Amino acid sequence: MSNSKLTLIDDAVLRCCSPLAGGALSEAEADDLAQIFAALSDPVRLRMLSLIATEDEVCSCNLEEPLAKSQPTISHHTRILVEAGLITGEKRGRWVWWHVVPERLRQVARILGD
Amino acid sequence: MSNSKLTLIDDAVLRCCSPLAGGALSEAEADDLAQIFAALSDPVRLRMLSLIATEDEVCSCNLEEPLAKSQPTISHHTRILVEAGLITGEKRGRWVWWHVVPERLRQVARILGD
DNA sequence: CGTACACATTGATGACTGTCAATGATAGAA
DNA sequence: TTCTATCATTGACAGTCATCAATGTGTACG
Numbered sequence: 373m374s375n376s377k378l379t380l381i382d383d384a385v386l387r388c389c390s391p392l393a394g395g396a397l398s399e400a401e402a403d404d405l406a407q408i409f410a411a412l413s414d415p416v417r418l419r420m421l422s423l424i425a426t427e428d429e430v431c432s433c434n435l436e437e438p439l440a441k442s443q444p445t446i447s448h449h450t451r452i453l454v455e456a457g458l459i460t461g462e463k464r465g466r467w468v469w470w471h472v473v474p475e476r477l478r479q480v481a482r483i484l485g486d
Numbered sequence: 487m488s489n490s491k492l493t494l495i496d497d498a499v500l501r502c503c504s505p506l507a508g509g510a511l512s513e514a515e516a517d518d519l520a521q522i523f524a525a526l527s528d529p530v531r532l533r534m535l536s537l538i539a540t541e542d543e544v545c546s547c548n549l550e551e552p553l554a555k556s557q558p559t560i561s562h563h564t565r566i567l568v569e570a571g572l573i574t575g576e577k578r579g580r581w582v583w584w585h586v587v588p589e590r591l592r593q594v595a596r597i598l599g600d
Numbered sequence: 601c602g603t604a605c606a607c608a609t610t611g612a613t614g615a616c617t618g619t620c621a622a623t624g625a626t627a628g629a630a
Numbered sequence: 631t632t633c634t635a636t637c638a639t640t641g642a643c644a645g646t647c648a649t650c651a652a653t654g655t656g657t658a659c660g
Binding site: 391392393394395396397399402403405406409410412413414415416418419421422423425426438472477478480481482483484485 | 505506507508509510511513516517519520521523524526527528529530532533535536537539540552586591592594595596597598599
Binding site for chain 1: 605606607608609610
């Protein structure tokens with residue numbers, strides 16, 4: 373539930389437009405970007421992200437059944453998505469409600485697109 | 487140097503706009519998308535893609551030095567990018583010239599952004 | 601208080617992945 | 631043909647990752 377530790381990517385994106393074709397990526401930039409894409413490189417996490425984006429607000433208990441994974445596995449995947457800055461968790465009572473971070477998704481999209 | 491085997495993602499993208507928030511992703515769609523993002527989840531491949539996108543046309547021999555990797559490793563990474571449909575290779579003489587596939591990058595961007 | 605529930609953490613295991621040395625395949629040069 | 635250069639393939643190794651059972655943490659309820 374802690375926030376993302378990635379900051380370099382924000383600078384790269386703010387450098388405007390497409391960092392990909394705008395000169396060779398530095399190793400630090402590549403490392404940060406790779407971590408974000410790694411969070412998106414698992415089918416379970418993609419379906420999880422899709423569920424959260426569609427339902428707007430989902431608790432972990434509602435993810436176990438559609439994803440057919442155990443509770444520790446769900447917790448593992450949510451943590452990775454949070455660390456990539458793609459979702460955030462808000463604890464209310466006993467539940468944690470997950471939301472996507474649309475701005476983050478747009479940032480990543482802008483890296484690829486032009 | 488063979489072409490991508492991914493076709494399902496194209497259908498998903500053609501379904502318009504953002505497949506992520508437009509209902510839960512199927513397992514097949516998630517698998518295909520995950521493969522593409524996995525190709526982007528390695529720092530070496532990201533810098534490689536950035537070099538190719540910047541120079542417009544690059545042969546493998548010009549990638550070894552800036553990436554500081556052995557020739558088999560370079561070949562390994564180019565193959566993964568090709569299989570994800572992100573680059574293509576054109577053999578002219580003894581060299582293979584690599585190009586990015588801008589349309590593919592835009593497709594992936596459209597999945598995340600709106 | 602004690603019990604039940606939602607989620608996180610730990611530890612173990614099997615599978616996958618990045619890396620390179622050695623080798624193979626093919627195309628130009630001599 | 632023989633030699634050289636570019637790239638692909640194979641095999642091996644070390645590191646990472648997805649998964650779940652067991653356990654821990656904290657919250658709500660009675």
